[in-house]
Amino acid sequence: MTSTKITLVLLLFVAAATMAAPTQTQVFVPGNASGYFGNPADQLVPLVPAITVNGPGTITVTYVSGTVNIGGVEVGPTGITQHNCPQAPLQEAKGIAGGTCNYVGGLIGVFVSQSRVGYSGFNAVDGTKDATRVGVMPGGLFFIGEGKTFDAKQAGTLFLGINDEHVSDNSGGFNVEVTGP
Amino acid sequence: MTSIKIAFVLLLFVAAAAVAASAQTQVFVSGTASGCFGSGGVEVCTPMVASVTVKGPATITVTYVSGTVIWDGVGDTAGPDGVDCDWCEGQTSLEEGHGIVLQKKTRIAALIGVFVPQARAAHKGFSPIDGTKDAVQVGIMPGWLFFIGQSKTFDVKEAGTLFLGINDTGVGDNSGGFNVEVTGP
Numbered sequence: 001m002t003s004t005k006i007t008l009v010l011l012l013f014v015a016a017a018t019m020a021a022p023t024q025t026q027v028f029v030p031g032n033a034s035g036y037f038g039n040p041a042d043q044l045v046p047l048v049p050a051i052t053v054n055g056p057g058t059i060t061v062t063y064v065s066g067t068v069n070i071g072g073v074e075v076g077p078t079g080i081t082q083h084n085c086p087q088a089p090l091q092e093a094k095g096i097a098g099g100t101c102n103y104v105g106g107l108i109g110v111f112v113s114q115s116r117v118g119y120s121g122f123n124a125v126d127g128t129k130d131a132t133r134v135g136v137m138p139g140g141l142f143f144i145g146e147g148k149t150f151d152a153k154q155a156g157t158l159f160l161g162i163n164d165e166h167v168s169d170n171s172g173g174f175n176v177e178v179t180g181p
Numbered sequence: 182m183t184s185i186k187i188a189f190v191l192l193l194f195v196a197a198a199a200v201a202a203s204a205q206t207q208v209f210v211s212g213t214a215s216g217c218f219g220s221g222g223v224e225v226c227t228p229m230v231a232s233v234t235v236k237g238p239a240t241i242t243v244t245y246v247s248g249t250v251i252w253d254g255v256g257d258t259a260g261p262d263g264v265d266c267d268w269c270e271g272q273t274s275l276e277e278g279h280g281i282v283l284q285k286k287t288r289i290a291a292l293i294g295v296f297v298p299q300a301r302a303a304h305k306g307f308s309p310i311d312g313t314k315d316a317v318q319v320g321i322m323p324g325w326l327f328f329i330g331q332s333k334t335f336d337v338k339e340a341g342t343l344f345l346g347i348n349d350t351g352v353g354d355n356s357g358g359f360n361v362e363v364t365g366p
Contacts, residue, residue, distance in 0.1 A: 039315035087315035095301075095312025095322045116280075127280020128313050128323050130220040130272035137280045138313050139324050 023180045031068035031170035036125040037089030038165025047124040047159035050178040057181030060149040064175040070105040078145040079106025093141040107144045108163045114155035204365045208232045212250035212355035214346045216310045218274035221351025223316040229309040229344035232363040239366040242334040246360040252290035254354040262330040263291025271350035278326035291348045292329045299340040309344045
């Protein structure tokens, strides 16, 4: 085998390995990154882009470390249950309010299609509050907690955030690992 | 045939005719019935108007009959298709439904609708207003809103109620309204 052939075979091998390897990234989600979701939202901090896929694919989000301090209470990625709360982001996502809020301060996410993310004027904040030219619809928010694996049906970007509406007094954040196709 | 039998057959005939006939109703949609959608906030707004309830999959037709909406403080009016507005600011109901804010507003004061599944409409604490503004225990998702204008026929896949309203950024200075005919199964 000539050196040219060996080089070609090696290049093909490396290319194949590169194509097969899943994308893996670590992101930090600050404790005030609510994306302006929830009511009354008191600080406009966009959600954090975690991974972008070019087509259908499986995405896995895994909590690694960190806590969020929500007004003096330390919480992990599953958050806490609060009674008589106003409207947390995950409640806004369902069009409900009051009563008991679950997962307050917890890790949440939303997958936004590429056609929306790529639109001029897009920001990863609540699109229903007249706060951005093109935003994110609340109905797409979902709970992640310690981890979640889901299938994206189209090209787009996964954004991560915190399930809390009153975030101006929050601190800390979550380190999260995200794996995609 | 005895008179009892004849009466029974007639009753059956009337019952069958009643079942086959489609429900038709007229409703008035007030110019302030934004359902608190849009950027006008929840202070000055009224709930959307219930028009027809279906018990399962069905075809619903909404037809504008008469009326205009005065949509600003100087007496500008709009029909069910609404009007374009270069100087209007904020976010209209339909813009909120898409999570966008356009530079030039379209379909201001137009007739809009939303079909709410029965499971939600019958839920304790439900009110036909924006569910994303902490204004109601159980509300409506903005993404469900759609434009109706002069007329619209559409199929629903489940039991529920059609609510009608006005597309605007704020309805505090609105008046008038639309008379609308709604036909269901």
